[in-house]
Each structure stands twice: as structure tokens, then as C-alpha cells.
Amino acid sequence: MTKIHAVVIVALLASCTTSTVLAQTRGQPEIEPFGFDIAGMDRTVVPGTDFYRYANGAWAHATPIPADKSNYGMFTRLDDLNRERVKGILEAARKDPHGKAGAAYAAFLDEAALDAKGLAPARPWLDRIDAIATREDYARLAAQAAREGVSVPFEVVVTQDDRDPDAYVLKLGQAGLGLPDRDYYLRPDASMAQARVAYRDHVARLLALSGVAAQDASRRADALLRMETDIAKVSWNRVDSRDAGKTYNRRTRAQLASLAMGFDMGGFLDGIGARANDLVVVQPSAVAGIASVVGAAPLPVLKDAMRVAVLDAYGDVLPRAFAEERFAFHDRLLGGAEQPEPRWKRAVAFAVDAVPDEVGKAYVARYFPAGHKAAAEALVRNLLAAMDRRIQALDWMTPETKARARAKLAAFHPKVGYPDRWRDYGGLEIRPDDAFGDQLRARSFAFDREMNKLGHPFDRDEWRVTPMTVDAFANFSAVEIVIPAAILQPPFFDPDADPAINYGGIGASIAHEITHQFDDQGSKYDEHGRLATWWTPSDLTGFETRTKALARQYDAYRPLPDLNVNGALTLGENIADLGGLVIAYDAWRLSLEGKPAPTLEGFSGNQRFFLGWAQIWRLNYRDADLRKRLLTNPHAPAAQRVWTSRNIDAWYEAFDVKPGQALYLSPERRVRIW
Structure with a gap:
């Protein structure tokens, strides 16, 4: 993505x-x-x-x-x-009944409580996914997912307007891939083929952990991988996606709706709280292509994609089996790590992300x-x-x-x-006994804070x-x-x-x-x-x-026997070096x-x-x-x-x-x- x-x-x-x-x-x-x-x-x-x-x-x-x-x-x-x-700061903060950082840290550390709760914290999400009956339902729930840190099938951010630097603008771009990049789906070499097989198995295990029968989970994982491969085919590569000129494409809501036929873009934008009449579309052809793929995909496949994305995004605040599965795929297979980070290190990151x-x-x-x-x-x-x-x-x-x-x-x-x-977190509820809820509320709080910037002058x-x-x-x-x-x-x-x-x-x-x-x-x-x-x-x-x-100089470097440096992708950093x-x-x-x-x-x-x-x-x-x-x-x-x-x-x-x-x-x- x-x-x-x-x-x-x-x-x-x-x-x-x-x-x-x-x-x-x-x-x-x-x-x-x-x-x-x-x-x-x-x-x-x-x-x-x-x-x-x-x-x-x-x-x-x-x-x-x-x-x-x-x-x-x-x-x-x-x-x-x-x-x-930061660990020392947070250990002391656990004693403060009014502080949010210490409460978030404590909630994440309590792994026994997470195991005891099972899937109960995620059940409202899974029930909402199961209740999707129409494509309009899907678009509205995709908006809720975006508010809570899950980008399916589009990513949205509020940022400074490149053409009007004193203002904020909403940007919408491609998403919907569970592997790190379109190349993981499309390159024919053996390492990418291995990653695809591992990802398909990862999806099947997540579905099984959420209650889907193993045989059914395997079939559904195959269908999800096929849909994501179709999304990868229409997605932009990273070289084009870093081009400031190519990625600034102003569109009205009506124009975006016409571009993204097959997806209820109006319902999605309403769901995220986008009030402006226009926005910047980062990769127009990809947005159109993804909307077409989503529009043609069976509703059960779309529901599975959202289910997997939510479970993956919140894996560290679910029972141990989800965290282990998340590590096995993302950190071990894609990154090569041999064991998970200690719980306290992840707790530090969790608290910092929250407040x-x-x-x-x-x-x-x-x-x-x-x-x-x-x-x-x-x-x-x-x-x-x-x-x-x-x-x-x-x-x-x-x-x-x-x-x-x-x-x-x-x-x-x-x-x-x-x-x-410093930012104020007065409206954010953080509880020392609800890690899943803390992450969900913190992400929603941060998202809504960003959306509320629209229409206001840029804060330099x-x-x-x-x-x-x-x-x-x-x-x-x-x-x-x-x-x-x-x-x-x-x-x-x-x-x-x-x-x-x-x-x-x-x-x-x-x-x-x-x-x-x-x-x-x-x-x-x-x-x-x-x-x-x-x-x-x-x-x-x-x-x-x-x-x-x-x-060209960097294109000639080959750090791995079968893979060279991409001189175009790394050009900005190489110029800066x-x-x-x-x-x-x-x-x-x-x-x-x-x-x-x-x-x-x-x-x-x-x-x-x-x-x-x-x-x-x-x-x-x-x-x-x-x-x-x-x-x-x-x-x-x-x-x-x-x-x-x-x-x-x-x-x-x-x-x-x-x-x-x-x-x-x-x-x-x-x-x-x-």
C-alpha cells in the first residue's frame, strides 16, 4: 500500500x-x-x-x-x-490517576487481561462487518475503518495544500493491499512468490482465529488474494507516487464520484466527516481502478478483506495468538526478525502513539x-x-x-x-483495563482532530x-x-x-x-x-x-544478487545526501x-x-x-x-x-x- x-x-x-x-x-x-x-x-x-x-x-x-x-x-x-x-517515564506515570500515558502503557502490558477477554473487544467490529448487506453499507463501514486506522480500500489524510500553503486539504489515494507494495503481487521472482503464499496463509489463519472454519478460511483467503492482486495491477508504483506534480489532482466530490464508479464515494466521504466540496486525488487512475475492482468483487470477499485488515491492525491488543500471527508474518517473514520485541517495548510505542x-x-x-x-x-x-x-x-x-x-x-x-x-488530550478517554478500546479511541481522536482542521488556516x-x-x-x-x-x-x-x-x-x-x-x-x-x-x-x-x-549511478549498485537499488525511487534522498x-x-x-x-x-x-x-x-x-x-x-x-x-x-x-x-x-x- x-x-x-x-x-x-x-x-x-x-x-x-x-x-x-x-x-x-x-x-x-x-x-x-x-x-x-x-x-x-x-x-x-x-x-x-x-x-x-x-x-x-x-x-x-x-x-x-x-x-x-x-x-x-x-x-x-x-x-x-x-x-x-520513555519506559522510566511511563512506569512513573502509572501511579498518576489523571494521566493518560501511564494508563495506556498499563493496559497494553496486561497481556493476561487481553487473553481473558478473547475476541470480545473486537466483536462489535466483526458484527458490523457481518451485518454488511449492501455496497453502500460497505462504503460507510470503510469510512469508520479509516477513522480507526484501517485503510480499506482508500487512504485519506489531511495535510497542507500544495497549491495553497496557507490552507489544509483532504487527500485521497490508493490503498487496499495487505502486502507492502504492488511488486509483491506482480513480480515473478521466487522471493515474491514465497511472500504471496505466506500472505495467503496469514490471511487464512487470521480468518480461522476469528471463527471461520479452517477449510472455508483457506478458500476465502484465495479469493481475497485474487482481489488484492487485481488492486495491485491498477495501483501506481512508488516512483510515480512520489512525484509532486503527478499526485496533485484537484477534484470536486462530484468528479470523484464519477471517477470512482463502483464505490459509494459520497457515503465514504460523509462517513469520514469530509465537509469540503473538493479534495486532492493522489493517484486518479488507481482510485478509478480500485473502485472498479471493489465494485466487481463479491460482497463476502470485501467483508473478509475488512475483517482481516481490522484484525491485523489491532493484532497487538487482541489475544496472544493474534499478536503472534502478526509477528510471524510482518516481522519474521517480511522483516527477518527472529522473535517479537519484549512486551514493554511495544507498550512504550503504544502509549506514545496514543498520547x-x-x-x-x-x-x-x-x-x-x-x-x-x-x-x-x-x-x-x-x-x-x-x-x-x-x-x-x-x-x-x-x-x-x-x-x-x-x-x-x-x-x-x-x-x-x-x-x-503541546497538544491537549482532554476529550480522549484512556483506560488502564481496555487496550483495544484505548487504541480505537486514540486513533479516532487523532483522525477527527485532523479532519477538524479543514477550513481553518494552516498551523505552521x-x-x-x-x-x-x-x-x-x-x-x-x-x-x-x-x-x-x-x-x-x-x-x-x-x-x-x-x-x-x-x-x-x-x-x-x-x-x-x-x-x-x-x-x-x-x-x-x-x-x-x-x-x-x-x-x-x-x-x-x-x-x-x-x-x-x-x-544511473545508484541503479548500478546491487546490494542483493537479484535486486539493485532503484535510482529513480531513491533519487530525492540521494540528491539530499x-x-x-x-x-x-x-x-x-x-x-x-x-x-x-x-x-x-x-x-x-x-x-x-x-x-x-x-x-x-x-x-x-x-x-x-x-x-x-x-x-x-x-x-x-x-x-x-x-x-x-x-x-x-x-x-x-x-x-x-x-x-x-x-x-x-x-x-x-x-x-x-x-
């Missing part, structure tokens, strides 16, 4: 006062000796042969993937740390020093200044477009650490992620970047680390997010966040020539104020900068997870992200990379965009 993203995930920002912040007297860095783990290197590898293994090979060899994970690296390490911290700002407020108060926010904001200013210099110096961009690009840069709205205003101060999120983001329409508190930790950022490491780590990550606003999709948004053409034709030609060369790295390098050099960088432990400043970049991408994958990522994820795998450095002249000089080495590119073949 292709998701409609209200925000676009990328990496972070910066400007010119960072040098003073990072040049202050430093203490002992968390990662010794200077913020980089030298012991994790494999110095038997020549940097020009495989810079990822040179920087990270010993770490990769010595670091097993935990049994409950599909992959493990720097992001997952910080996520584990943050969940331990994110209640948890986030407590997290920030306990774990995010004010100095970290100030240092990161200064770094953002430095990086923005470096990007401005880059734009001014471009030899392929006309003065007219440069002026607009600089205006867009000046309009940036960086958000660092946490929001200035709102955060759409929590401070505990180990990532960073760019929102094109808001011309903003978001850097949550949780990523401002080692190895990404340490005020006591060598500045070259910080610039190569968090600096390149922030600059990645800056560059996202000018990548193959972000560049389609002007300084007001409006989807518009603001480049001259010659600039567009020059830009596309360079980005196509980068796509390349731009982020050169911008961060410039900002670091500027921060030296003309002085030479010291040599530390035998490593030059230039070497430390690129090692800082390589260190944040330490990541081991299970094959199943890597395969899924190559098919569905807009990011290239970790090693290939590290290899971005092969396009930068300073990397060649730092590590004496020579012709004949695997990563060597002659100067004319190095991709230079920003």
Missing part, C-alpha cells in the same frame, strides 16, 4: 554561529577518542575500494542483529535508548538540555549560510533562478528539539512528529525542516566531540534536510511552499541532467576561520569529517528486510549512502583514492549538483 505522506522524511539544517558554539571548551566525548569509534573500522580495507567497510567493517562484523529486530544500527541503537528512557505530546513533554523536560537546542540551532544557521554560498557559486544556474532559490532559503522555518505548544507551529523520533524531516509546503530532540545525540551530535565529526554527522544530516527542499521534488515548491514552476527552462535542463546521472555532505563540508571549513584543522589520533580533519558521515550509517540488515527496503524505501541502503562521498573531490584527497579502485570516479563523472 502506498502511503500518502503529510510530511517528507529527509535530513537536517545549519548557519554561521555554529562555529562559536562547537569551538567552546569541550569535555570528554561519549564516543572516544574524539567522537568517532576507531575500533569499529576495518583498516585492512582500502577506502577507495569500499569506504563503508573501511569506516565500519569491524563494527559490522562484531555487531549481531538482536533477535527482535530486522536490522540494527545507529538509528535503532538510539531508538532503544529512548524507549528505555504523543503527553509523553514528549515529559521526555524533553528530563532528557533534552537547553544547550543542545541552542547548539543545534546555531549549526542550522551555519549550514544555511553555506548553502547560500553554494547557490551563489553555481555555474549552471541563471541569476533569475538563483535569486528565487536564495529567497526560498531565506524563508526556511527550522524546528529544533520540540514544539512550543504544529509538529507532526514527537521529540523522541530518531530522524529528521523536511516539509516542502511549509518550507521547514524538523530536527527532533532524540537525534541530537551521539553519534550524530555531541557538543564534546571534535567539530569535524559533528559536521560530518548531524551537520550533513541537517544539510540533507535543507537540500531536500531543492531535490527532484522539493525543487517544485517555491519560497512560499507553493507547488509551482519557478525555474527557467535552462535551469531545469541543467538540474535534470545532473540528477539523471546520479540516478550529496548536497548535505558538500554543504556540511563547506560549513565545517568555514568554521575553521582559515586555521588548519588539527590532526587527531593520526586522522586529518578532512578524514574525520568523512568518517563522521560514515559512522552514522552503521547498519546491519537481515536479507528479508533489505529486500523489502529495496522495493519500497526511498532511501538507498546504508553502504551506498556512505559511498555518496565518491562524488566529492575532498574525499579523494583525504584518503588518496586512485584510479582502478572500485569507488573511483574520474572528475568528469563525479555528480555535482549543489
Whole structure:
């Protein structure tokens, strides 16, 4: 299922006062000796042969993937740390009779109570599905499912309007697939065929667990898989689905009803509370095709699809057999994990999903020093200044477009650490003895809150992620970047680390997010966040020539014997990695104020900068997870992200990379965009 993203995930920002912040007297860095783990290197590898293994090979060899994970690296390490911290917050919150986070946490932990209740909490849902007698009934119940976190057969979100950034708009797009992507249904190779068989068996087991006789469940699973295969055939691929121009299609309700013949779109929109007369249809031909498939499908098959989707979506708050089935398919088969995460870790995620700002407020108060926010904001200013210099110096961009690009840069709205205003959950009921109901009510509460934004001005101060999120983001329409508190930790950022490491780590990550606003999709948004053409034709030609060369470079990488990186799917992230790295390098050099960088432990400043970049991408994958990522994820795998450095002249000089080495590119073949 292709998701409609209200925000676009990328990496972070910066400007010119960072040098003073990072040049202050430093203490002992968390990662010794200077913020980089030298012991994790494999110095038997020549940097020009495989810079990822040179920087990270010993770490990769010595670091097993935990049994409950599909992959493990720097992001997952910080996520584990943050969940331990949030666990402490939630354990204390359980004693607060008025708090909702502690109650949600306690409800999820009480697995014995969930087993004792059996299917009773889900029975009202299953009864409503059984009561569907007409296609109009189905459409109305599909709307209720959408309110409660189940996207069948269409996904809807409220987000900023790409053509009118001061307003909200409702977006409707394709959904209805139980496997991660259309390719899982359509590719003929053996691994995808195995996934289809496993999914069919998963559906049959869920139906059997809900009370369907085993033989009947098997037959019904076959019928459901056939219908979803038909949906996959009309669904857009991920490359087209990330195209900002192709996916902005304004339609009135009447036009959408004509487009989606076979599905009661009016009843569905009324059911979700959509009051506006028009909306954006993300994949029009897919919406039409899915409506046709749904209109032709037997009603019992549609009912089974909804039944399976609900049981899958709520599997962790049903009896143990449902949670085990959910893990066996989604995490073990598709992700390669060997065992489920401990219950407490899932309880932490459950509580955060239910009342994110209640948890986030407590997290920030306990774990995010004010100095970290100030240092990161200064770094953002430095990086923005470096990007401005880059734009001014471009030899392929006309003065007219440069002026607009600089205006867009000046309009940036960086958000660092946490929001200035926390959400209120006064109207949400959370009970310590009703995990299923808590999840249902929390999802409905969040959905209705989003729908109520329609007709109101866009709130530019709102955060759409929590401070505990180990990532960073760019929102094109808001011309903003978001850097949550949780990523401002080692190895990404340490005020006591060598500045070259910080610039190569968090600096390149922030600059990645800056560059996202000018990548193959972000560049389609002007300084007001409006989807518009603001480049001259010659600039567009020059830009596309360079980005196509980068796509070809990544197409040539083959992380699995039978599967290569999709250069078109990963293009935006690869542009941002390349731009982020050169911008961060410039900002670091500027921060030296003309002085030479010291040599530390035998490593030059230039070497430390690129090692800082390589260190944040330490990541081991299970094959199943890597395969899924190559098919569905807009990011290239970790090693290939590290290899971005092969396009930068300073990397060649730092590590004496020579012709004949695997990563060597002659100067004319190095991709230079920003």
C-alpha cells in the first residue's frame, strides 16, 4: 500500500554561529577518542575500494542483529535508548490517576487481561462487518475503518495544500493491499512468490482465529488474494507516487464520484466527516481502478478483506495468538526478525502513539538540555549560510533562478528539539483495563482532530512528529525542516566531540534536510511552499541532467544478487545526501576561520569529517528486510549512502583514492549538483 505522506522524511539544517558554539571548551566525548569509534573500522580495507567497510567493517562484523529486530544500527541503537528512557517515564506515570500515558502503557502490558477477554473487544467490529448487506453499507463501514486506522480500500489524510500553503486539504489515494507494495503481487521472482503464499496463509489463519472454519478460511483467503492482486495491477508504483506534480489532482466530490464508479464515494466521504466540496486525488487512475475492482468483487470477499485488515491492525491488543500471527508474518517473514520485541517495548510505542505530546513533554523536560537546542540551532544557521554560498557559486544556474532559490532559503522555518505548544488530550478517554478500546479511541481522536482542521488556516507551529523520533524531516509546503530532540545525540551530535565529526554527522544530516527542499521534488515548491514552476527552462535542463546521472549511478549498485537499488525511487534522498555532505563540508571549513584543522589520533580533519558521515550509517540488515527496503524505501541502503562521498573531490584527497579502485570516479563523472 502506498502511503500518502503529510510530511517528507529527509535530513537536517545549519548557519554561521555554529562555529562559536562547537569551538567552546569541550569535555570528554561519549564516543572516544574524539567522537568517532576507531575500533569499529576495518583498516585492512582500502577506502577507495569500499569506504563503508573501511569506516565500519569491524563494527559490522562484531555487531549481531538482536533477535527482535530486522536490522540494527545507529538509528535503532538510539531508538532503544529512548524507549528505555520513555519506559522510566511511563512506569512513573502509572501511579498518576489523571494521566493518560501511564494508563495506556498499563493496559497494553496486561497481556493476561487481553487473553481473558478473547475476541470480545473486537466483536462489535466483526458484527458490523457481518451485518454488511449492501455496497453502500460497505462504503460507510470503510469510512469508520479509516477513522480507526484501517485503510480499506482508500487512504485519506489531511495535510497542507500544495497549491495553497496557507490552507489544509483532504487527500485521497490508493490503498487496499495487505502486502507492502504492488511488486509483491506482480513480480515473478521466487522471493515474491514465497511472500504471496505466506500472505495467503496469514490471511487464512487470521480468518480461522476469528471463527471461520479452517477449510472455508483457506478458500476465502484465495479469493481475497485474487482481489488484492487485481488492486495491485491498477495501483501506481512508488516512483510515480512520489512525484509532486503527478499526485496533485484537484477534484470536486462530484468528479470523484464519477471517477470512482463502483464505490459509494459520497457515503465514504460523509462517513469520514469530509465537509469540503473538493479534495486532492493522489493517484486518479488507481482510485478509478480500485473502485472498479471493489465494485466487481463479491460482497463476502470485501467483508473478509475488512475483517482481516481490522484484525491485523489491532493484532497487538487482541489475544496472544493474534499478536503472534502478526509477528510471524510482518516481522519474521517480511522483516527477518527472529522473535517479537519484549512486551514493554511495544507498550512504550503504544502509549506514545496514543498520547504523543503527553509523553514528549515529559521526555524533553528530563532528557533534552537547553544547550543542545541552542547548539543545534546555531549549526542550522551555519549550514544555511553555506548553502547560500553554494547557490551563489553555481555555474549552471541563471541569476533569475538563483535569486528565487536564495529567497526560498531565506524563508526556511527550522524546528529544533520540540514544539512550543503541546497538544491537549482532554476529550480522549484512556483506560488502564481496555487496550483495544484505548487504541480505537486514540486513533479516532487523532483522525477527527485532523479532519477538524479543514477550513481553518494552516498551523505552521504544529509538529507532526514527537521529540523522541530518531530522524529528521523536511516539509516542502511549509518550507521547514524538523530536527527532533532524540537525534541530537551521539553519534550524530555531541557538543564534546571534535567539530569535524559533528559536521560530518548531524551537520550533513541537517544539510540533507535543507537540500531536500531543492531535490527532484522539493525543487517544485517555491519560497512560499507553493507547488509551482519557478525555474527557467535552462535551469531545469541543467538540474535534470545532473540528477539523471546520479540516478544511473545508484541503479548500478546491487546490494542483493537479484535486486539493485532503484535510482529513480531513491533519487530525492540521494540528491539530499550529496548536497548535505558538500554543504556540511563547506560549513565545517568555514568554521575553521582559515586555521588548519588539527590532526587527531593520526586522522586529518578532512578524514574525520568523512568518517563522521560514515559512522552514522552503521547498519546491519537481515536479507528479508533489505529486500523489502529495496522495493519500497526511498532511501538507498546504508553502504551506498556512505559511498555518496565518491562524488566529492575532498574525499579523494583525504584518503588518496586512485584510479582502478572500485569507488573511483574520474572528475568528469563525479555528480555535482549543489
